[in-house]
Amino acid sequence: MTARSGITHLDELIFDNRFVHELPGDQELSNTRRQVEGACYSRVSPTPVAAPKLVAYSREVAELLDLEAEVFESADFTQVFSGNRLSAGMEPYAMCYGGHQFGNWAGQLGDGRAINLGEVINRQGQRWVLQLKGAGLTPYSRTADGLAVLRSSVREFLCSEAMHHLGVPTTRALSLITTGEQVLRDMFYNGNSKLEPGAVVCRVAPSFTRFGNFQILAARGNVDLLKKLVDYTIRTDFPHLGEPSPTVYLSWFEEVCRRTAQMIVHWQRVGFVHGVMNTDNMSILGLTIDYGPYGWLENYDPGWTPNTTDANGRRYRFGNQPQIAFWNLGQLANAIYSLVGSPEPLQQAMNSYVLAFEQGWQAMMTGKLGLDEFDAKTDDQLIDELQTLLRDVETDMTIFYRRLALVEMNAELADEVLMAPLLAAFYVQEQLTEQYKTRLGNWIRQYIKRAQCNETTDENRRQRMNATNPKYVLRNYLAQLAIDQAEQGDYSLVNELLEVLRRPYDEQPDNEKYAEKRPDWARQRAGCSMLSCSS
Ligand code: AMP
Ligand code: MG
Numbered sequence: 001m002t003a004r005s006g007i008t009h010l011d012e013l014i015f016d017n018r019f020v021h022e023l024p025g026d027q028e029l030s031n032t033r034r035q036v037e038g039a040c041y042s043r044v045s046p047t048p049v050a051a052p053k054l055v056a057y058s059r060e061v062a063e064l065l066d067l068e069a070e071v072f073e074s075a076d077f078t079q080v081f082s083g084n085r086l087s088a089g090m091e092p093y094a095m096c097y098g099g100h101q102f103g104n105w106a107g108q109l110g111d112g113r114a115i116n117l118g119e120v121i122n123r124q125g126q127r128w129v130l131q132l133k134g135a136g137l138t139p140y141s142r143t144a145d146g147l148a149v150l151r152s153s154v155r156e157f158l159c160s161e162a163m164h165h166l167g168v169p170t171t172r173a174l175s176l177i178t179t180g181e182q183v184l185r186d187m188f189y190n191g192n193s194k195l196e197p198g199a200v201v202c203r204v205a206p207s208f209t210r211f212g213n214f215q216i217l218a219a220r221g222n223v224d225l226l227k228k229l230v231d232y233t234i235r236t237d238f239p240h241l242g243e244p245s246p247t248v249y250l251s252w253f254e255e256v257c258r259r260t261a262q263m264i265v266h267w268q269r270v271g272f273v274h275g276v277m278n279t280d281n282m283s284i285l286g287l288t289i290d291y292g293p294y295g296w297l298e299n300y301d302p303g304w305t306p307n308t309t310d311a312n313g314r315r316y317r318f319g320n321q322p323q324i325a326f327w328n329l330g331q332l333a334n335a336i337y338s339l340v341g342s343p344e345p346l347q348q349a350m351n352s353y354v355l356a357f358e359q360g361w362q363a364m365m366t367g368k369l370g371l372d373e374f375d376a377k378t379d380d381q382l383i384d385e386l387q388t389l390l391r392d393v394e395t396d397m398t399i400f401y402r403r404l405a406l407v408e409m410n411a412e413l414a415d416e417v418l419m420a421p422l423l424a425a426f427y428v429q430e431q432l433t434e435q436y437k438t439r440l441g442n443w444i445r446q447y448i449k450r451a452q453c454n455e456t457t458d459e460n461r462r463q464r465m466n467a468t469n470p471k472y473v474l475r476n477y478l479a480q481l482a483i484d485q486a487e488q489g490d491y492s493l494v495n496e497l498l499e500v501l502r503r504p505y506d507e508q509p510d511n512e513k514y515a516e517k518r519p520d521w522a523r524q525r526a527g528c529s530m531l532s533c534s535s
Pocket of ligand 1: 109110111112113114140141142144145146147148276280281290292533535
């Protein structure tokens, strides 16, 4: 007899919807765009769509929600997760938040096109908020349309799941559904608008609260409500910290600092550039949130950002992400200052970010290099020189680190032999001058010497490296190929990439083609190396 205890109909999901039951909501119930004061959210229903069609779903997220596979085959699933029907227990709402955009306070932003359907409690007692992105207008839509296009929804769906399987804290994605409607978008804000297929992604996370949810209340001087939201967050998402009090506020903030640091260390490890680290895009749980104009480093360039909207200042470039997270935490500290009463303990708490980042970064780098532990005497210099080498010629970061594990650990070998496994990582062979090869050879010898100080076996070193340095990431051009096909109605590559990216650290002999360098055609193609906030 097979035990079948999963959910086979969406009306069986159990919602507790604590957020709307415990926190004050907007008194105004009409769906008109406005400033929403004295509330953490507004109740609003998704806008129905014409002809929803399921493109893909994540079976791991289905499992989190105890959903059986047959649920996804039903037309009802597509109806519910496109916003056409509310299943039993759903109480939809959009959250009110503000934020600093590109360093400037932007006032009220809020869920302009995201609608939370409610909070599911699964069989293990875990809380999972279901959220539709691209589900229509809300009071926070400002001048925009509340919709999302297929292009950006494929990117959000695939990257959320890829990041999870890479071990990076992230919001998840349950499903990707096309709406059967067309949406007008000016992809590069240059007057070239075109109609694109509309889509809705169902995102899933324990909470979608952002730094900006606290900031907007502080900016409006609503200390009572700020305290309510902080207390709610601590009780719901940080229960291990104990009952809220000024001391607990500090330990909460410290934990947010530490979690944020860990998230950023992971981004730097896998070469992920978020692209829009505004404070409204910073999760209070330290999850990667809001996949917009993000990108993956191909050639290692700390100055790179995929976001053309940020082309001038490059505020959110790869190498600047750790500093920006610190700055953003400073804004959160400002927002909760009134609850703590004095600035010093908050400043001290921010040191826990610096410390957690530094320790995390060192541990991460030792993992990437397969060293037993970080030794500042040798490793700062070893890593500095490596980063200079990676920057000096166009070097694919992912391939280089992955293949470093293949280098023979014998310093007696000739340069050519030592660096042979790494050649696949270089984009322009002519850049490999004799002088460069000598430097690289010297570095490899230095690395071999350092790795020989390990107490673990060489096999362990390689395993450790392969568990830290992914083979498969969602290369920008791969996402674009999947989008090109999806826009023609062919969803097979979306699903194939979803499958490959479930095991990013495994060798997958049949899927080698997805681990290759960016092809030349993708170097300057829109969507591959250049993206904007238009989505
Ligand atoms: P983002 O830059 O995507 O993080 O978005 C910043 C703000 O703009 C958030 O409040 C979003 O909800 C809102 N927003 C972005 N795109 C749209 C859209 N198409 N319709 C309504 N609001 C949007
Ligand atoms: Mg956002």
